[in-house]
Amino acid sequence: MSSQFGKLFRISLYGESHGNSVGCIIEGLPPGFKVDLGFVHSRLDQRKPDSSGLTTSRNETDEYEVLSGLYDGKTTGTPLSVRFANKDQRSSDYRESDMVFRPGHADYTGFIKYNGANDPRGGGHFSGRLTAPIVFAGAIAEQILISKGIEVVSQLLSVGALQGKTLEEMNEATVRLIDGLKFAIHPDYSERFLEEIRKTGARGDSIGGVVETVITGVKPGIGEPFFDSLESTLAHGLFSIPGVKGVSFGAGFGLSRMNGSVANDRFLKNSKGTVITATNRSGGINGGISNGMPIKFDCAVKPTPSIAMAQETLDFGTMENSMLSIKGRHDPCVALRAVHVVRAVAAMVICDQIFISRGVNGSD
Amino acid sequence: MSSQFGKLFRISLYGESHGNSVGCIIEGLPPGFKVDLGFVHSRLDQRKPDSSGLTTSRNETDEYEVLSGLYDGKTTGTPLSVRFANKDQRSSDYRESDMVFRPGHADYTGFIKYNGANDPRGGGHFSGRLTAPIVFAGAIAEQILISKGIEVVSQLLSVGALQGKTLEEMNEATVRLIDGLKFAIHPDYSERFLEEIRKTGARGDSIGGVVETVITGVKPGIGEPFFDSLESTLAHGLFSIPGVKGVSFGAGFGLSRMNGSVANDRFLKNSKGTVITATNRSGGINGGISNGMPIKFDCAVKPTPSIAMAQETLDFGTMENSMLSIKGRHDPCVALRAVHVVRAVAAMVICDQIFISRGVNGSD
Amino acid sequence: MSSQFGKLFRISLYGESHGNSVGCIIEGLPPGFKVDLGFVHSRLDQRKPDSSGLTTSRNETDEYEVLSGLYDGKTTGTPLSVRFANKDQRSSDYRESDMVFRPGHADYTGFIKYNGANDPRGGGHFSGRLTAPIVFAGAIAEQILISKGIEVVSQLLSVGALQGKTLEEMNEATVRLIDGLKFAIHPDYSERFLEEIRKTGARGDSIGGVVETVITGVKPGIGEPFFDSLESTLAHGLFSIPGVKGVSFGAGFGLSRMNGSVANDRFLKNSKGTVITATNRSGGINGGISNGMPIKFDCAVKPTPSIAMAQETLDFGTMENSMLSIKGRHDPCVALRAVHVVRAVAAMVICDQIFISRGVNGSD
Amino acid sequence: MSSQFGKLFRISLYGESHGNSVGCIIEGLPPGFKVDLGFVHSRLDQRKPDSSGLTTSRNETDEYEVLSGLYDGKTTGTPLSVRFANKDQRSSDYRESDMVFRPGHADYTGFIKYNGANDPRGGGHFSGRLTAPIVFAGAIAEQILISKGIEVVSQLLSVGALQGKTLEEMNEATVRLIDGLKFAIHPDYSERFLEEIRKTGARGDSIGGVVETVITGVKPGIGEPFFDSLESTLAHGLFSIPGVKGVSFGAGFGLSRMNGSVANDRFLKNSKGTVITATNRSGGINGGISNGMPIKFDCAVKPTPSIAMAQETLDFGTMENSMLSIKGRHDPCVALRAVHVVRAVAAMVICDQIFISRGVNGSD
DSSP states (O other): OOOOOOOEEEEEEEEOTTEEEEEEEEEHHHOTTTTOOHHHHHHHHHSSSOOSSSOOOOOOOOOOEEEEETTEEESSSSSSSEEEEOOOOOOGSSSSOOOOOTTSHHHHHHHHTTTTTTTGGGGGGGGGGGGGHHHHHHHHHHHHHHHTTTTEEEEEEEEEEEOOOOGSSHHHHHHHHTOOSSSSSTTHHHHHHHHHHHHHHHHHOOOOEEEEEEEEOOOTTTOOOTOOHHHOOOOOOOOSTTTTTEETTTTGGGGGBBBBBHOOOOOOOOSSSSSEEEEOTTTEETTEOOSSOOOOEEEOOOSSSSSSOOEEEEEETTTTTEEEEEOOOOOOOOOOHHHHHHHHHHHHHHHHHHHHHHHOOOOO | OOOOOOOOSSEEEEEESSSSSEEEEEEEETTTOOOOHHHHHHHHHSSSSSSSSSSOOOOOOOOEEEEESSSSSOOOOSSSEEEEOOOOOOOGGOOOOOOOOOOSSSSSHHHHHHOOOOOOOGGGGGSSSHHHHHHHHHHHHHHHHEEEEEEEEEEEEETTTTOOOOGGSSOOHHHHHHHTOOOOOOOTTTHHHHHHHHHHHHTOOOEEEEEEEEEEOTTTTTOOOTTTHHHHHHHHHHHHSSEEHHHHHHHHGGGGSSSSHHSSOOOEEEEOOOESSSOTTTTEETTEEEEESOEEEEEEEOOOSOSSSOEEETTTTTTEEEEEOOOSOSOOOOOHHHHHHHHHHHHHHHHHHHHHHHHHHHOO | OOOOSSSSSEEEEEEOSSHHHHHHHHEOOOOTTTTHHHHHHHHHHSSSSOOOSSOOOOOOOOOOEESSEEEEEEOOOOOOEEEEEOOOOOOSSSSOOSSSSOOSSSSHHHHHHTTTTTOOGGGGGGGGGGGGHHHHHHHHHHHHHHHTOOEEEEEEEEEETEEOOGGGOHHHHHHHHHHHHHSSTTTTTTHHHHHHHHHHHHHHOOBBEEEEEEEEETTTTTTTTBBBBBHHHHHHHHSTTTTTEEEEEGGGGGGGGHHHHHSSSEEOOOTTTTTEEEEEETTTTEETTEOOOOEEEEEOOOOSOSSSEEEEEETTTTTTEEEEEOOOOOOTHHHHHHHHHHHHHHHHHHHHHHHHHHHHOOOO | OOOOOOOSSSSEEETTTSSSOOOEEOOOTTTTOOOOOOOOOOOHHHHHSSSSSSSOOOOOOOOEEESSSETTTOOSOEEEEEEOOOOOOOOGGGGOOOOOOOOTTTHHHHHHHTTTTTTOOGGGGGGGGHHHHHHHHHHHHHOOOOOOOOOEEEEEEETTTTTTOOGGSSSHHHHHHTTTTOOOOOTTTTHHHHHHHHHHHHTOOOEEEEEEEEEEEEOOOOOOOOTTTTHHHHHHTTTSSSSEEEEEEETTTGGGGGHHHHOOEEEEEEEOOEEEOOOOTTTEHHHHHHOSSSEEEEEEEOOOOOOSSOEEEEEETTEEEEEEEOOSSOOOOOOOHHHHHHHHHHHHHHHHHHHHHHHHOOOO
16 A cells, blocks of 8 residues: 655555556645646646557547546645546456466566455556556646746656757757657657667567656755655655656766766856856755756666567466567557656656645745 | 654654754654664664774764663663764864855755754754664664564675676675675775775865665565555655665666666576576566565765865855865765665665555565 | 545545545555445445435435456455545535525635635535545445454434433444444434434424444554554544534543542453453543453534524625525434444544554554 | 654654653744743643642653754754653652553553553653653744734633633633643632642542633634544544543534534624624534634543552452552642643644645645
8 A cells, every 4th residue: 555645735546457447636736726627638648658659559548537626627625536437448468367477567566465366457556557647647736836937847868778968958949849749859869769669669679768857947945854855755756657767866876976076066146146056966956955956857767578579487377487478569668658757746746845845934 | 844754664853963962763663672782883883983084083972872662672662762962063163154055065955945044063954963863773673674584785886986796796695794894895895995985085075986785585565556666665765865866776777778678587486486586677676566586776875065175166145156175074985884874774664664564464 | 635544544535515526545455355345335325315304315326436446346455446426416505606604614614725716516525425435435444344353333322412322331232233224323212313303404403413432342452652542543533524523532521520539440350361341431442542342432413504594694705794594405413424424434543553553563 | 653743743752751751853843933942941830740739749850951953042944852851760659560550541551552561660651741742842833823823722621520611701811811820720719629639639539620722813724624624633632642531622512412503603794804703612613624713622631540549450460350559649630730731732733734724725
């Protein structure tokens, strides 16, 4: 158990890939906030599988029902519940009848944890399908942030060995363009990245990637050390996203190879008299608290474990070795869609942290 | 505010570097557990600054008082409170009188967050001094884990560009040896690492490093997805440690460059009939739940921001540029001591997760 | 915000009286637990309005959909989500168009808290309709408790000035009979109670009552002082039930008039060698922890604020005095139905406390 | 385990009666708040035992050390830790050597819960001594409330059968007078009450009482339904206070005997145009949310279980019946001192709820 995340802005998540539905309850929405459902739709569309061959072919409409918490297009201040009914339940593609657990998946660990009682169809509760309600919740959080001048942008920074430019290296127009893309990659090398993914998928394999996120407009002073630092709470949420195996802030693991004289971000004031830092190796966070610079982090996303290529594994029924070829079409690079989930989680965390800070300190 | 961490095994932390004391309350200790204070001492000694020139020269005895929760050498089941009185309060070494905030430190963000009311002496609440009670709590958690056959070992994997061997590459005797060292580095290259640190410190600079941790003996089935996955809860705690800027599990960021056919850990059974995986790129965690293999993660630790070399910064009183040379002796490589804090945090998280799992599922 | 209750066994609640639906997510259900939905139905039926004239005439079927968490009739161990679609939405009976707030209701406080954005129809989020999912969750908790030999029984102890017998004064067969009744009143005076309610309703008024609960079979040692004592956690949940304005344990307010020599429950052992107390003025709880005796508490339920009789109030639009006659048929004695909600909340709390105790202490 | 209470304004409590010390950590204090320690002292003095013969004769100075979180007399915004060292540890008065558990005490339940490992001396963690840090924390919360125009007053409303006047029946000067008294009783009958207590103590017995509390100045809109209603959160805290066995709001159990036409508080506006209610039977709370009227509740406090009179009990070592005469001097009426603890808990809850509301809604 723990399908809940956040302290004041809080999400409770439920669902299984091939059960009745997936959805969530969102608490802590300020009352009377006008929700732009068009914006929410556009965010959901970015995450949704499509027929490009670059994503799973699951035929989901991502239609949802708001069950509570919205009245006259505005948040009521009481819990907002949303439900995504599952339509495409082609269970036959999935190995529900046997015990040949998929390597790299939660089949085995879920079986052990839940004493074999968990819903095994399509990954059950561990399915990427659960990221739809997360993106929904994140899209509302994002709107709250936008109303405060805060923007969250995520992109696919690398695919396998192919490395792109960081958001900090791009101009604002490009960043804005990428923010609206389904495949959030710089146009200069987007086709190269996608071709790599396509080719990998075509040979029955999958590939990993890195998602980069930059959050601008967060005032200094947000974050709740000792234990609820910005890094701690962001990482907590980000590591919940299926496939994320690494999270780093600012220069990240690169900092481990630096000297302090290089790593330290020098303070100065800009032409408007605002405090900035000359570099941003700390990713906008000092001592777990925002310093006013862009908050920047990277997420390492592992390759989709579902691959068509034959793999050796164990038949847990007979405890004999067994070969497995996973049928169905799966995301050859789950990082491609994880981009939109990462942004959603980040938006929720920043919202929550702002509310907590405002609650204790009394300023906004 | 949030000086609390954990759900059933829980720590509440307080203190400032140069205030009266630092300490914590530990909740969720099973009643009647015999605490080996000798073991606790040895863990505290590992973290403690010394006169090697490799750590800050703060002259702390790390003596503590147990204020509650221990009776006849055993846990009472009620909160255990421990206090480390601050003795060495050479405030004069620290820049408390002025507003020339140190780059890379929480001076500025703390000042903003707490409206200038936080204790500025020696970093205040952001001081590494607060890791003493964390190590204390971790040492008790570790003993609980040991009683269940679980071991947590951390080492300094790299210093700057110098790269060591992973714990998985070493034999058990070496791992055990490293576990007891103050400078937890493989003896083959320990002197090289320490020399690099010494030289860096000598020229008034500091250097980063990577701390590697391996936890063995955790049964499959521990971890609480969706949001309290093992990765999420471990990362939450680890990112609270001052200086940690990256956390990755298993092959970590390397997974982002792999294909699924390589990244997937193949299941097989060993000679005893136990399920294992042929490789451990997932770091012992699938779907946020332990799979019975060693849990493995890396923490990127940035170089200590306190350096003797002159740095440019801003005088926040006058808002003019200013030069700063930080006096006092500081850890040239805080990763060296962070090793012991990382292990402590990891032990607490695993303890908590086992208790939660046992609470809901009813098995141990 | 706080639509969530419980630590390990946890419910998240949503919905509005006349919105799309009401429902909840239940977390912390042990995996593989076979749920008897017939039992759940019978509990829902007890709470449901009917045509007796003794309850609101809202025509709800209390049909529900399980959206997740049940597979093959057993809990999966992942969140169970349930939804009750609202069918009877005769909003015209309700004063949604104007600002003549009903005395004793949350109309005014909800309007202020939610800046006028909350759903005003039928009480919105404050509606008794939200107790349907609570009873659903409680009925599952009850089954978990029954599997451990624990039983929770609630009855209507008094209506207005009419006082019944306590459960402790009845024999087991009568207690069991009352447990299955819609109107959970001792048969000897049930007709008298119901006649009083009927007459009160007929003259356009309503009446209060006291709900008594007894929980048997709880082993000694459950409860988490200092702050999560059994009394604290039970009261927390009970005071969430609309209309509950007082909660007392054992002899309750009567204890304030006693001497210690009378109030103290003397320990003795029964014929089986089990520790019991000669009296049970403490309601089975000492120091916030169960002592093995029946846990006993009373809830004071205020009269339904919705009454047909004309009442003076304020028109918050014009800020002028105004007369109000509430249309529609409302429960003349909401305590009658609250009985089943009280039992549900009690079952959830005991479940949660047992799980927490088991998590920390490792025994069941 | 659960020695923690509150969400944003949070206390973590520790200690045993005859251990090293008792104390707490307070989180969520707004930074830069000037704490009037004189006020804190006066509150601690009210709670402290004295030589009047009306309280336990425990010779505690209630001296404390602030270990962190105060700097230059102001809150730092980081955790405030306070410690009360135990000085009077006359363990010999207490039955630590044997297993003759005291009726009405937590001796038995604590022994079972903690597997016999809890500190048995003087009640251990269940001691009234732990209310000293609660009063400390409450006195700071009270100051924060006072700065917002909110006042919390508690009094001893009744002792045994002797009934006093409610605070609502008194004029403001009398209320203010009572607020400062050690024995918070109306002067008209204070001597009668105290005489009753004295006589009861003299014959080796104890007596119960009711503590009434009124909180004025809370704006409408505070409280977090569904589950964190004002009643729920206040009751949660109040039932943690040793001896409290009943909590009721407004007319409380009296409401169970009323008709709705009487119980409903009619809205009107006063001469200043402010919304008030003609009566206050709801105790200032509708739907779990403050309505702007005084928040009023009563706590039933049981008679001190420690009495000098001989009592029958069980020797849990031999499992034979045994006689027990409790030595030492104990509070003949613990309600007398509970007054000050009730006020402290109430102040903390209101503080926390205001912070949460401000965090989500953004207004103060």
